[in-house]
Amino acid sequence: MTKDIIALNRSDDLERAEMLFKRYNIRHMPVVNEESIIGMLSYTDLLKISFADVTEDNHNINAVVYNMFSIEQVMTKTPICVSPNTTIREVAEILAESEFHALPVVDKDTLVGIVTTTDLINYLLKQF
Template sequence: MTENVIALNRTDDLERAETLFNKYRIKHIPVVCKDVVIGMLSFTDLQKISLAEATADEHDVNAVVYNSYTIEQVMTKNVVTITADTTIKEAATILANSAFHALPVVEEGMLIGIVTTRDLLKYYLKNY
């Protein structure tokens, strides 16, 4: 699990989300309210609402589109979470049988980490 999780607040905007995706080269960001996971935003979610490919001035279009939506409107709600004592096999099974690629790790409802398909592949390569 990755422990130093990059997270968004429900009050952040989508431009901040895009900045974080690009700066940290990540594809999934938990959305929190007082460290409690309330949603998940993926880079793909941003791509779905972006019209950047339809114009030469990508930044202006993204700014207009991003200002038309809130994080809460775009994020996935009802996020599947796991705990720190969830086994690697259980986490892999959840991800293998789901349409998403990241699991926030929570303890007493609070975000403490994230497990992604990339994390599982790195673990597999290191240990096998």
């Protein structure tokens, strides 16, 4: 899992989300209220409502679209979470059976990490 979490607060806006996705080259971000997870936002979620990936010249268009929605309206609410003790096999089974590619890792209601399909692939590559 990734322990250095880039997360959004429920009060953040979608422009900030896009900026963080692009700056850190990530595709999933937990949405938190203090340290508790309330949702997950993916870059794909943004693409569904904007032109975020088309060109850099569309900032004004995206600003208008982003102002029409809040993070809470676009995010996946109550995501499936795993604990730090969840096995790699269990995580792989959840991701293989689901339509998403990231799971928040929660310990006693506190977000402690995120595990993605990329994390699993990197783990497998290290085994060979």
